[in-house]
Amino acid sequence: MSAALLAFTLLLAYGFGADGALAESGGHQLKATVATTGSSYTPITPTRVLDTRSDHGAAVPPGDTVVLRLAGRYGLPEHGLTAVTLNVTVTQPTAPGYLTVYPTGVPMPVVSSLNWTAGQTVPNQVTVQVVDGSVSLHNGSQGTAHLVVDLLGSYAETGNGYHADAPKRLLDTRTGLFAEQRPVPPGGSIDLRLLGVPSSPPEVMTAVTLNVTVTRPTAPGYLTVYPTGVPRPLASNLNWTPGQTVANLVTVPVKDDRITFYNGSSGTVQVVADLAGHFAETGLRYYPVTPQRLIDTRGRFGHGPLVPGARFFYSGQWFDGLPAARVLNVTVTQPTAPGYLTAFGQGDVPPPVSSLNWSAGQTVANGAVTTIDGYNEIGFYNGSQGSTHLVVDLFGSYAY
Helix, strand or coil: CCCCEEEEEEEEEEEECCCCCECCCCCCCEEEEEECCCEEEEEEEEEEEEECCCCCCCCECCCCEEEEECCCCCCCCCCCCCEEEEEEEEECCCCCEEEEEEECCCCCCCCCCEEECCCCCEEEEEEEECCCCEEEEEEEECCCEEEEEEEEEEEECCCEEEEEEEEEEEEECCCCECCCCCCECCCCEEEEECCCCCCCCCCCCCEEEEEEEEECCCCCEEEEEEECCCCCCCCCCEEECCCCCEEEEEEEECECCEEEEEEEECCCEEEEEEEEEEEECCCEEEEEEEEEEEEECCCCCCCCCECCCCEEEEEEEECCCCCCEEEEEEEEECCCCCEEEEEECCCCCCCCCCCEEECCCCCEEEEEEEECCCCCEEEEEEEECCCEEEEEEEEEEEEC
């Protein structure tokens, strides 16, 4: 990267139990670098750029890495591409494992983007730095796995700015919030008008970032989120089996303040969408980093699992100003009971939204964009009656 680099140190992690008592410290220091010149976002209608089921005809072998060239393709610039936003899906894995998505041309970092068990289909949105025009996808499994990648947008010198909005529920078909109070029928869709998204100063919204959750599905299926009024793309954002609750971060272009949710299933499903932020002509610029592990509560030097109802906070110190939001990959593992996690950054009270959902014993990852509070902290709330371990990786930050 030719731009100058800015170093920062992430300082302290600490947690509160459900009763507010201070838990044992699990913090550590981490050095990372980030380009001082931020980038702006250009959204696109979701476009499939890799499907090993058809492109290669063979699954990715154990421990193998796929290099995906993106610069100069799919309408992306040949030069100046700094990051891309992808929806990455693993399907038909033959053994448990994880996927690491990282910039081609740098050593593979100790992070994960997706986790799965044998036979599971798992999606996750990943915003990853681009160094030499390509990204790498590493199969950290003892079995084979197929990969499906949909391109959602890119970062370069010109484009749109990000607005870090306070988390807010925009859609819930269970309660009839901005939709009929009923599940989405098989092959049905919902058009959502984004009335609850602020913009200051008022600007034309070009894309929105949501945490989308499907729950109570009656048959296997997938969800596609796309701009209202355009042909439905060959892409998916979430995948599920009957009875499963699944969440995924979704960044989607907006047309006339509307987006559409399509139920690609032979059964019904309930859909919930929570606001994370939006893009407009001006706003925050993105500073990608090589993925870095921030938090791992497991192991000898870990904080220990988050107890039921615990709030866990992580502090950071930037040498040159403060970010307004951080782009994370959040994983829960070894949970002892079903539950949900809320990632948040404004104040000590978790907002009434969720970032991940799990069942007992499940390892689940999801992207999250968290705003930063006045103390430069990000928080995590364990909304479960059981304990769970927490792993958090940093992919970048939004700042002016």
